Amino acid sequence: MSNPIDFVITWVDGDDKEWLDLREKYKVSKDGDDNRKRRYRNWNNLKYVLRGIEENAPWFNHVYIVTPGQCPDWLDESCDKISIINQNDLLDDCFLPTFNNCAVELVLHKIPGLSENFVYINDDMFIIKNTEPEDFFIGNKPCDTVAFSPIQAVYSKDGKSVYGISVMNTRLVAKRFTKAEVMRNCKKKFFNLKNGKEIIKTISMIPYKGITGFNEMHTAYSYNKKTFYDVWMLAEEELKETCGNKFRGEFSLAHWCMRYWQICEGNFEVRNRNFSRFFDMYYKGDQLDVINCIRKKKNKMICINDNVENDEDFPIICNEINKALDNCFPKKSMFEL
Template structure:
C-alpha cells in the first residue's frame, strides 16, 4: 500500500487525540484533505480522505456501499492478513452478530510478533488501533505506544461515504486478544469472557474453519457449534407500497370512492397523505441492506405498481401484486392496508418467520435476528405506552382505533383478558403458523377485513396487533425491547427530532409517519424528509437501478 506522509499522519494523530472541533483539527483537515483525496489505496479504488467525525479528525477510506457487516469483515481481514503474512497462528473466537465486534485470538507468546505484524502492515496507512483496556484512546497505529500488558487491541479503518454524510468506524472494529496456555493441562485460557467459553481444554483444540461471505477463516471446533440463543431459521421481509401519485391508480381510487359514497368514509380512511409516496421505500431498503444482514428475501406487495428506481431483477427481491395476493378472496381494487395485511401470510415462498415493515420504517443502526425473534421460535412484539381507548368500536373512530377495539373484543372473547396497549411503529415480527391458526378459527375476521376496500370500522389490525396478542396468549410470542423513534411528518417537533436522530444515530428503528399532511405543506415536508434521508442513507442499495 502507498504510505501516508509521516508529517500528515502525525498531525492528524495529534488533532484526533486532542479531540474537539478545535483549530488544530480544522487546520489538519483543511491542509491535507485535497491531497488525500487523490491518494488511492493500492488494493482498492477508494481514495483516502481526512474528515472530522464527532470530535476527532480521521483518515478515512472514502467508499460507498459498505455495510456494517462488510466493515466488520474488512476489519477482520486487516488483522488476519497481517497475521498470515507474518506466519502468526490465530483463530476466530467470535464471528459476532451486528451488535458485537468480531474477535480473533492469538497465543500470548506471539503477542510481540502479532503487534509487530500489524505495525509492519499498516503503520503508515489508514488503519487505527486502540488498547482494549482503553478503547477511547485511538490513534494511528504507528504512533501508539502499546505496553507488554496489553490484553488485546482493536483494529479498524473508518469507511466514509463519498458524500461525507455516513461512516462506519470503531464500532465495527476487529478485536485481537491474546490467550495464554495453562501450565497444568495445556488448556487455552481467554483473557476475558466470550460467548463460548473462557477455557478451551486440550481435547477441544481441534482446528476447524468458519465461512463468512465465501471466505474461510481458521478457528477451533468449539467456536463453530450453534449457540443456544442464536436464531438460525430464515427470516424474510414483507413491504407494502403504493404510489399515490400514479394517475391510473388515482382514477381507480376515485371511481371506487364514488361507488361507495364519500359520506360513508371516515376522514382518515382515504385521505391523500395516507397514500403519498416520497420514496420512503428506497431509503428503508437502503437501511435494511446496511443494517439488517440477516434478512433472506424481500417481498414487495403493490397494486401492480413498481417504483421507477427499483431494480426488479434483484434476486433477493420479489414484487407481488394484489391480484396474486388476494386470488379469489376479498374485493379488488383495495385501498385498505388492513385488507392487504390480512393476506400477507399467503405469499407463496414466504418464510415461516418474517418481518412486516411499512415503507416509512427504517433500521437506524445494526440489528440482528435476535432483536425480533428468539432461537426457539418465539416472536417478539413491542408494546407502546399509548393505550387503546375504552368503549365499543364506532364509525366515528379513526379506523386504526376501531380496528384495535375489534382486536380487543376478540381477545376478550377467547381468553378473558383485556388488551390495553397499542404497538410501537416498528417492524412487526410475524409467524405464518400463528396467522394460519387465526384464519382457520376465525375466517370471518380475515374475509370481512379483506372485503373492505377502504379502512372500515369493522376492520381488524391483524399483523400489527392481533397477531402479537394472540401469539402471546397461545405461548408463541413475548414482549420485547427495542430502541425506536416515532414522529409524524406534519408535527412541529419533527424537524428537531430528525436533527437529533441524524446526529446521534442511536435508534434500532424509526418511523416517520404521514397521517394527514396538508396539501400546502407537501413540498416543504418532502424537502425536509428527503434531505434527512439523503444524509442518513446517502448510498444506493443493490435494489436500485
C-alpha cells in the first residue's frame, strides 16, 4: 500500500423528525429539484457497510461519515477509527442548510484529517468479498473502469432524471480537455481488457470528435484529494452554483465531475469491470438477484439503488435484503456499541 486510504460515507437519517421538518420548510423548490422521499429513505443497513469495511478492507486507515448533524444510535463514537463529520462544517454558511447531496459531495476534500487517497461510497454500497488496497489505488493512482459513453436521457416514472447531471459533469471537463488529449494520455487504458464490455462503448464513440460522456459504474469511487482542490481552483463558479441549490437539481454538478477530471488527466489505473455489480430496486422480486449475489459473493462490491416506487413493497424488499446482509456479516464491527 502506498499512502493511507480512508473511506468516506455520506448518510442521512431519513426518519429524523427534526430534519424532516427542516426539509419541509425549504421544500418549495424549482422545477427539476429532486426531493423525492426515497432519496433519503432509511434502509437501516449502514452497519453492514461498516462491517464490510472492517471485514473485507481491514487495511483501511480511517472512516468518515458525513451527516447533517446526525449520528446512528448504535455507533460507538469513542472508536478511534471512525469520525462523524457535520456537513455544515464543510460548506460555506451561505449554502446552509442544504438537502443537496451533490453539494456535500463536492466538498469532501474539506474533511479535517482526510488522507490524500480516499474511497467515497454511498450508504447503499457494500464490500461483500475480501479486497486489497490495490483494488482502489495503485501507486497512489485511483483505480477505475473507464469508457467513453453517450449520455442517456433516462427518466423515472415520476419524471426525475440524472441526464442533466451527466451533461453538466461532461460539460465541465469538455470545456478544459479535448478528446484527442484524453486519448493521448490513456488510449491503452481505455482499451485495456479489464474494462470488459465497456470497451464496446468506447469503440462506438470513436466517430465523435468531442467528449460525449463517460460510463458510470455506481461503485466505490477512488479519489485523490488533490483532484478536488484542482477542480475547485479552475471551476469555482460552476461548483458554487450547485452548492447554492437547497436540493439536488436536474442540472447540478456531482462528484462524478471529479472522476471525469481524473480520467481526462490519465490519473487512474484500470480496475476489472467485475469488481462490482449494480442493482436497481424497482419492484418486489428484484431483491432476489441481490440476495443471490450476496450469498454467493460473486463480486467484491455491490450497490443497491433504491428506486422502489411502491411504498408497500419497500419494507418487504428492505427486510429480505437486510436479512441476507446480516447472514453475510453476523458479527458486530468495532464501530458498534
